[in-house]
Amino acid sequence: MNRKPIYLDHNATTPLHPEVKKILIEMMEIYGNPSSLHSDGREARRRVEDAREKIATFINARPDEIIFVGSGSEANNTVLSMMSCSSKQCQMTRKMRDEVITTKIEHPCIIESSKCLKERGTPVTYIDVDEFGIIYPDDLRKHLNSNVGLVSIMMANNEIGTIQDIKTLAEITHKNDSLFHTDAVQAVGKIPVDVKDLNVDFLTISGHKMYGPKGIGALYIKHGIPFCPLIRGGHQEMGRRAGTENTLGIVGFGKAIEMRVIEMESEGKRLLELKKILRTGFEKSIPDIKFNGHPTECLPGTLNVSFDGAEGESILLYLDLAGIEVSTGSACASGSLDPSHVLLATGLSAERAHGSVRISLGRENTAEEMHYVVKTLEEVIRKIRSMSTIYGRNVK
Numbered sequence: 001m002n003r004k005p006i007y008l009d010h011n012a013t014t015p016l017h018p019e020v021k022k023i024l025i026e027m028m029e030i031y032g033n034p035s036s037l038h039s040d041g042r043e044a045r046r047r048v049e050d051a052r053e054k055i056a057t058f059i060n061a062r063p064d065e066i067i068f069v070g071s072g073s074e075a076n077n078t079v080l081s082m083m084s085c086s087s088k089q090c091q092m093t094r095k096m097r098d099e100v101i102t103t104k105i106e107h108p109c110i111i112e113s114s115k116c117l118k119e120r121g122t123p124v125t126y127i128d129v130d131e132f133g134i135i136y137p138d139d140l141r142k143h144l145n146s147n148v149g150l151v152s153i154m155m156a157n158n159e160i161g162t163i164q165d166i167k168t169l170a171e172i173t174h175k176n177d178s179l180f181h182t183d184a185v186q187a188v189g190k191i192p193v194d195v196k197d198l199n200v201d202f203l204t205i206s207g208h209k210m211y212g213p214k215g216i217g218a219l220y221i222k223h224g225i226p227f228c229p230l231i232r233g234g235h236q237e238m239g240r241r242a243g244t245e246n247t248l249g250i251v252g253f254g255k256a257i258e259m260r261v262i263e264m265e266s267e268g269k270r271l272l273e274l275k276k277i278l279r280t281g282f283e284k285s286i287p288d289i290k291f292n293g294h295p296t297e298c299l300p301g302t303l304n305v306s307f308d309g310a311e312g313e314s315i316l317l318y319l320d321l322a323g324i325e326v327s328t329g330s331a332c333a334s335g336s337l338d339p340s341h342v343l344l345a346t347g348l349s350a351e352r353a354h355g356s357v358r359i360s361l362g363r364e365n366t367a368e369e370m371h372y373v374v375k376t377l378e379e380v381i382r383k384i385r386s387m388s389t390i391y392g393r394n395v396k
């Protein structure tokens with residue numbers, strides 16, 4: 001097969017935007033250390049601060065509220081780690097409170113670091129979601145108490161695309177005098193995000209989910225919130241994250257954001273139209289399927305669907321042979337045969353969760369590709385089901 005694969009895994013990562021590629025090539029000549037005082041250092045510093053300003057403006061923050069980190073995972077770990085640190089700074093940050101509330105559908109980097117907190121003695125509560133993956137404000141209210149220091153709830157889910165009402169959840173949290181963090185890795189760059197309007201204390205972003213480079217993330221820390229670094233030993237990032245800045249990554253990230261400012265709104269509308277082609281196509285041609293996630297409060301390019309009587313891994317491999325790249329569950333979890341914790345939390349049976357595929361669209365996908373995907377998936381599901389011993393046995 002000579003044609004380029006149809007890439008439908010943009011929630012795992014995105015290809016570099018052509019403008020980002022150009023700036024990265026240019027940046028290869030800019031080798032100065034942003035902390036150096038000579039001209040090369042000052043040029044690197046100027047470019048880093050220019051990127052910081054672009055990212056801050058995009059989410060309505062101040063540049064001094066943004067620190068660059070190595071990934072979305074690092075930003076999330078940094079926030080959670082403050083809940084078990086015994087330094088004076090961390091005690092102040094969490095107002096001497098020790099409990100954490102998060103949800104059952106977070107990305108593994110939150111689930112795993114919260115498990116680690118639990119092992120060190122920090123009580124952690126995992127809030128349930130409904131069948132669409134929505135967190136009810138009353139469920140959060142029910143679990144808040146005067147020992148809760150931090151609530152961490154993701155803005156948009158990476159597997160099913162469901163978007164939470166972060167403004168309401170943050171408001172409820174603040175009424176309890178607790179801090180609020182949101183993992184907005186899948187949201188920023190896809191839907192409008194305004195940190196002042198949402199009134200969150202911490203917010204996580206990642207470059208490679210919005211056509212920027214991998215290995216670069218940012219953490220928003222609201223002005224005035226006490227903060228304790230995870231990585232120490234340098235004055236970089238206002239003393240909040242040690243280590244010589246990843247100048248290439250930062251500048252590429254800034255350019256990716258600059259392009260999102262231009263493209264996000266029109267792209268969002270276009271991706272919704274492409275998703276509609278898939279949804280109606282699957283509904284018409286493939287029986288016994290279930291769409292997962294919220295029908296409207298959902299990322300424009302994310303479609304998660306379960307097929308009775310077909311394993312997600314088999315679907316993925318057959319589609320790959322036909323030149324279509326999708327995912328089963330989150331990229332970090334693939335390789336593991338455990339059913340997706342997100343789908344299980346929405347009440348799906350293990351069988352249905354196993355038969356699920358995530359399609360996540362991006363800026364280079366076309367309507368023509370969507371029609372090919374519908375036709376191919378219909379053939380693949382028919383083939384797998386014809387070999388299945390369980391299909392037709394009323395799987396729930």
Ligand SMILES: Cc1ncc(COP(=O)(O)O)c(C=O)c1O
Binds near residue numbers: 071074107109185
């Ligand atoms: C919701 C969410 N949070 C965090 C991350 C981790 O981001 P990174 O890959 O930059 O570490 C991901 C990546 O898939 C994600 O989807």
